Amino acid sequence: xxxxHRVRRRIAGAACAVALALPLxxxxxxxxxxxxxxxxxxxxxxxxxxxxxxxTLRLQFADAPLMVDALIAAFEKDHPGISVEPQYKTFxxxxxxxxxxxxxxTAPDIAQYAVGMTDLxxxxxxxxxxxxxxxxxxxxxxxxxxxxxxxxxxxxxxxxGRALFGVPAGxxxxxxxxxKELAEKAGIDGPPKTLAEFEDQLAAAKDAGLTPLGVGxxxxxxxxxxxxxxxxxxxxxxxxxxxxxxxxxxxxxRAGITASALVVEWGRKGYYNESANxxxxxxxxxxxxxxxxxxxxxxxxxxxQLATAMGDNVGFFPMPGEDATDPTxxxxxxxxxxxxxxxxxxxxxxxxxxxxxxxxAGQIISDNGFLPPNPEAxxxxxxxxxxxxxxxxxxxxxxxxxxxxxxxxxAMLDRLRSGVQKLIADRVEPADYLDSLQDEWExxxxx
Amino acid sequence: MPSRPPxxxxxxxxxxxxxxxxxxxxxxxxxxxxFLVYFAFAVLPALHTAYLSLFEWDGVTLGDWVGLGNYQEIxxxxxxxxxxxNALVLVVFxxxxxxxLGLAMTGLLARYRRPGMGAYRFLFxxxxxxxxxxxxxxxxxxxxxxGLVNQTFRAVGLxxxxxxxxxxxxxxxxxxxxxxxxxxxxxxxxxxxxxxxxVDPSLYEAARIDGAGxxxxxxSVTLPHLRGELAVAMTVTTVAALASFDIVYVTxxxxxxxxxxxxxxxxxRLAFSEGKVGLAAALAVVLGCLILAIVYLxxxxxxxxx
Numbered sequence: 001x002x003x004x005h006r007v008r009r010r011i012a013g014a015a016c017a018v019a020l021a022l023p024l025x026x027x028x029x030x031x032x033x034x035x036x037x038x039x040x041x042x043x044x045x046x047x048x049x050x051x052x053x054x055x056t057l058r059l060q061f062a063d064a065p066l067m068v069d070a071l072i073a074a075f076e077k078d079h080p081g082i083s084v085e086p087q088y089k090t091f092x093x094x095x096x097x098x099x100x101x102x103x104x105x106t107a108p109d110i111a112q113y114a115v116g117m118t119d120l121x122x123x124x125x126x127x128x129x130x131x132x133x134x135x136x137x138x139x140x141x142x143x144x145x146x147x148x149x150x151x152x153x154x155x156x157x158x159x160x161g162r163a164l165f166g167v168p169a170g171x172x173x174x175x176x177x178x179x180k181e182l183a184e185k186a187g188i189d190g191p192p193k194t195l196a197e198f199e200d201q202l203a204a205a206k207d208a209g210l211t212p213l214g215v216g217x218x219x220x221x222x223x224x225x226x227x228x229x230x231x232x233x234x235x236x237x238x239x240x241x242x243x244x245x246x247x248x249x250x251x252x253x254r255a256g257i258t259a260s261a262l263v264v265e266w267g268r269k270g271y272y273n274e275s276a277n278x279x280x281x282x283x284x285x286x287x288x289x290x291x292x293x294x295x296x297x298x299x300x301x302x303x304x305q306l307a308t309a310m311g312d313n314v315g316f317f318p319m320p321g322e323d324a325t326d327p328t329x330x331x332x333x334x335x336x337x338x339x340x341x342x343x344x345x346x347x348x349x350x351x352x353x354x355x356x357x358x359x360x361a362g363q364i365i366s367d368n369g370f371l372p373p374n375p376e377a378x379x380x381x382x383x384x385x386x387x388x389x390x391x392x393x394x395x396x397x398x399x400x401x402x403x404x405x406x407x408x409x410x411a412m413l414d415r416l417r418s419g420v421q422k423l424i425a426d427r428v429e430p431a432d433y434l435d436s437l438q439d440e441w442e443x444x445x446x447x
Numbered sequence: 448m449p450s451r452p453p454x455x456x457x458x459x460x461x462x463x464x465x466x467x468x469x470x471x472x473x474x475x476x477x478x479x480x481x482f483l484v485y486f487a488f489a490v491l492p493a494l495h496t497a498y499l500s501l502f503e504w505d506g507v508t509l510g511d512w513v514g515l516g517n518y519q520e521i522x523x524x525x526x527x528x529x530x531x532x533n534a535l536v537l538v539v540f541x542x543x544x545x546x547x548l549g550l551a552m553t554g555l556l557a558r559y560r561r562p563g564m565g566a567y568r569f570l571f572x573x574x575x576x577x578x579x580x581x582x583x584x585x586x587x588x589x590x591x592x593x594g595l596v597n598q599t600f601r602a603v604g605l606x607x608x609x610x611x612x613x614x615x616x617x618x619x620x621x622x623x624x625x626x627x628x629x630x631x632x633x634x635x636x637x638x639x640x641x642x643x644x645x646v647d648p649s650l651y652e653a654a655r656i657d658g659a660g661x662x663x664x665x666x667s668v669t670l671p672h673l674r675g676e677l678a679v680a681m682t683v684t685t686v687a688a689l690a691s692f693d694i695v696y697v698t699x700x701x702x703x704x705x706x707x708x709x710x711x712x713x714x715x716r717l718a719f720s721e722g723k724v725g726l727a728a729a730l731a732v733v734l735g736c737l738i739l740a741i742v743y744l745x746x747x748x749x750x751x752x753x
Contacts, residue, residue, distance in 0.1 A: 092700070095720065096715075096716070096719055096720035097719060097720075099506055099719065099722065100506070100719050103506070116722075119505070119508075119722075122508075123508060217614075217703075218613075218614060218699070218700070218702060219700070273592075274592070274610070274611065275591075275592045275610065275611025275614050276611075276614065277611065277614030277615070277616075277702060277703040278590070278591070278592075278611030278612065278613040278614020278615065278619075278699075278703070279591075279592070279611065279614065283591075287592075410720060410721045410722045411716075411720070411721035411723075413720070414701075414716060414720070414721070417700075417702065418701065418702055418703070418704050418705055418708075419704075421614075421702050421703040421704050422703070422704040424703075425616050425703060425704070427616060427703075427704060428704075
């Protein structure tokens with residue numbers, strides 16, 4: 001009796017421990033993937049009717065909370081019957097959970113378009129918006145080119161034309177912010193024209209006893225820095241090939257080495273905030289507003305907060321090229337919103353997306369540091385927002401908006417983050433770092 | 448045991464077919480409801496995970512059968528081996544240090560009844576009550592550039608020691624480990640204190656009459672009576688270390704580099720962000736087996752001593 005009791009207890013304990021250690025919940029079907037197929041419609045209806053009665057839309061997003069709040073407030077004022085409930089997540093949380101969120105029964109009605117949406121679109125988890133494109137006439141409201149980035153490479157079953165899986169509410173790009181007061185103290189008189197000049201400015205800031213460059217490398221700040229440098233050393237077409245997974249593309253080349261070695265060199269020279277690897281992007285931005293560093297690497301999504309906190313004391317410039325005549329190249333993507341196939345209110349979601357293309361929304365988008373899809377429709381921005389609009393205009397004119405490097409593969413974000421942390425701490429050879437990225441790339445693009 | 452046949456008064460009518468056929472199983476029938484719940488919510492998910500580990504599956508589309516390929520990949524992955532090493536280092540901070548601290552505090556508190564014991568217990572138990580995510584966020588502030596830890600060092604003139612603890616390649620794992628020490632020391636002490644209360648006070652009296660000092664008394668009387676509690680504490684804290692996720696996820700997310708990457712974090716990443724659910728399941732199975740083996744070893748050791 002004692003021994004069977006013990007055995008049984010042991011088996012129970014074993015199963016229990018396994019169950020505790022494995023927080024993966026059970027799926028219903030035995031073959032993985034067989035139950036996640038979506039049975040509902042794959043595209044939105046083509047009517048633009050505003051639904052009757054009170055509707056609540058849940059909107060999940062990762063960028064620019066201030067802008068989203070302002071957009072929602074304006075939208076709800078125009079459409080009293082529809083309320084929008086924002087659910088903000090930090091970028092890394094958002095991307096990590098995106099697939100899980102969008103395939104669950106509690107998926108938000110509207111979600112920010114991000115890496116991974118292409119797969120979700122292919123499996124019908126987000127709706128094809130092509131019928132709305134025609135019905136609402138979005139091609140007249142915003143330049144068609146910004147919609148054509150959001151086709152996920154698919155043809156629309158509903159219209160026969162290009163599919164559409166998101167509507168842009170603003171375009172993003174990364175670059176360098178600078179604290180004007182501190183820059184003046186260090187003898188820096190304006191945005192640099194070349195990368196070498198920027199390095200001189202970093203050295204000048206260091207000599208003045210200031211922290212030159214704030215980096216929030218605990219999450220995604222480090223990879224923005226690396227990508228910004230890579231944008232200057234690597235031809236844009238090669239970079240696009242690599243991110244898009246074109247056969248034979250590689251990051252293990254002279255351009256990659258130069259950019260990675262620069263990240264190491266700046267670390268050796270003490271240009272970063274001492275705790276870059278232990279500081280998140282939000283924290284590095286907060287420290288920058290307090291005057292902890294002369295420069296800050298971040299994206300225009302922080303501009304709203306920086307303009308509020310620092311007023312005229314902050315400026316912005318895209319990372320300069322190696323030569324003054326080089327095109328302006330910066331990483332960026334549109335902040336766009338997709339609609340879940342599980343939503344019960346596709347019409348209301350359509351009304352909201354259509355609102356995003358309106359001049360009123362464009363003004364809100366512009367006020368928050370994003371370039372509205374149609375810049376002609378809004379008033380000229382001021383201060384740091386004007387710097388960003390100008391930088392973005394130059395980059396667009398030079399065909400120099402590249403996407404973020406983590407779009408190259410789902411696991412790339414983690415590789416980039418931990419890899420750049422090692423570069424900053426001088427713990428890895430640039431070649432080995434690039435090799436780890438390329439391994440991940442080859443694994444994902446093997447088939 | 449409930450399966451033994453009931454005692455029957457002599458001469459009572461016997462229905463052999465019914466009694467003999469049913470009684471060995473009757474006990475199991477009583478257990479059935481609990482077993483079903485347990486099976487559905489504990490055994491089945493575990494088996495399902497093991498089953499998933501045989502597929503290459505991205506979490507959305509149909510999976511491909513790869514047999515033991517995922518396990519092979521695990522053995523070859525250097526990041527993974529590093530994560531297991533990190534988890535074993537965390538055992539020192541999550542298990543060994545809290546148990547030693549817990550024993551020390553028990554030795555200090557258990558000898559005499561003092562006023563205010565409830566307050567002590569409350570204070571030491573507090574870290575257990577706070578959600579680990581909140582613990583992680585709090586410690587991220589404490590370890591921050593201008594956090595309390597660095598402020599303290601500066602206040603006593605140790606400016607050279609200050610750093611961003613969670614972003615430092617040398618210090619990050621230790622810093623994360625100390626958070627675990629902070630959380631689990633109170634638990635160990637509570638376990639040991641409650642164990643000490645079962646000890647017959649006359650044993651202490653006898654020890655004191657024999658001239659035993661506090662140390663001798665602790666080693667000869669308290670410690671032997673805490674063997675059961677020690678086994679429980681070791682099991683709970685070791686599992687907490689090996690299956691750690693929340694504290695690491697919130698404080699460092701595995702960085703800098705792979706200095707604080709633990710298997711639990713990789714399971715989560717592989718499954719939910721990298722779309723490698725099969726590999727994640729295989730890693731979870733390996734992690735589960737590793738934990739089971741260690742827990743078995745602990746139980747075995749604590750039993751053979753008795």
